[in-house]
Amino acid sequence: xxxxxxxxxxxxxxxxxxxxxxxxxxxxxxxxxxxxxxxxxxxxxxxxxxxxxxxxxxxxxxxxxxxxxxxxxxxxxxxxxxxxxxxxxxxxxxxxxxxxxxxxxxxxxxxxxxxxxxxxxxxxxxxxxxxxxxxxxxxxxxxxxxxxxxxxxxxxxxxxxxxxxxxxxxxxxxxxxxxxxxxxxxxxxx
Numbered sequence: 599x600x601x602x603x604x605x606x607x608x609x610x611x612x613x614x615x616x617x618x619x620x621x622x623x624x625x626x627x628x629x630x631x632x633x634x635x636x637x638x639x640x641x642x643x644x645x646x647x648x649x650x651x652x653x654x655x656x657x658x659x660x661x662x663x664x665x666x667x668x669x670x671x672x673x674x675x676x677x678x679x680x681x682x683x684x685x686x687x688x689x690x691x692x693x694x695x696x697x698x699x700x701x702x703x704x705x706x707x708x709x710x711x712x713x714x715x716x717x718x719x720x721x722x723x724x725x726x727x728x729x730x731x732x733x734x735x736x737x738x739x740x741x742x743x744x745x746x747x748x749x750x751x752x753x754x755x756x757x758x759x760x761x762x763x764x765x766x767x768x769x770x771x772x773x774x775x776x777x778x779x780x781x782x783x784x785x786x787x788x
Contacts (some may be wrong), residue, residue: 610759611705622773623707632661633765634778638780642662643662643663644661644704645660645775645779645782645783646658646659646660646661646707646716646770647659647768647775648663648713649757649758649768649784650758650764651761651764652759653758653759653760654711654713655682655709655711655712655713656708656709656710656711656713657706657707657708657709657757658703658706658708658709658713658716659699659703659705659728660703660705660706660707660718661699661702661703661704661707661772661775662702662704663702663776664698664701664702664776667749668701670701672694672697672698675694679691679694684724688730691766692762692765692766693751694769695757695765695766695768695769696751696754696765696769698752698769698772698773699750699754699765699768699769700727700750700751700754700757701773702772702776703727703728704725704727705718705719705725705726705727706718706719706726706727707719707730708759713768714719719735720734721734721735728750728753728754728757729748729750729753730743730747730748730753731759732751732753733748733756734737737755738756740756752754771783
């Protein structure tokens with residue numbers, strides 16, 4: 599005895615192959631609008647968030663939504679903490695936010711005092727992210743790290759003035775934006 603045949607994904611059985619031609623059932627203006635939305639949906643989304651603190655509006659971090667694997671791990675850890683607050687010992691909230699920030703960072707940008715005219719920070723190796731090279735570029739390498747390399751978590755903590763609350767607030771803003779990257783974020787209102 600065999601079970602029912604199940605088709606997952608794809609079109610209806612017998613449907614013609616995909617085409618860009620109209621199907622005659624949807625008004626062209628509606629179809630054109632949906633096609634424009636589909637094009638925008640498929641585009642890469644990026645957003646810049648200010649670091650704040652002493653940097654005010656002069657240092658920004660550009661993010662992109664995380665890929666499926668890293669986002670699944672982030673969501674699983676965050677859900678576990680919400681379900682069982684005791685897990686904050688195993689998955690500290692600040693570290694969770696720093697992981698999100700480091701994994702979704704595209705680049706770090708400098709700007710004028712008004713936050714305008716942003717430029718990607720670069721060194722001889724290319725675009726700089728939340729990494730040791732950023733500390734070197736900003737002359738922020740502490741004396742005890744002169745011989746070693748700072749981790750992304752150490753870099754983030756230094757950028758945010760070792761203020762864990764600012765890190766969590768920034769990370770929460772990034773998470774809210776990632777839920778719908780088409781909406782301009784309201785930064786600082788986490």
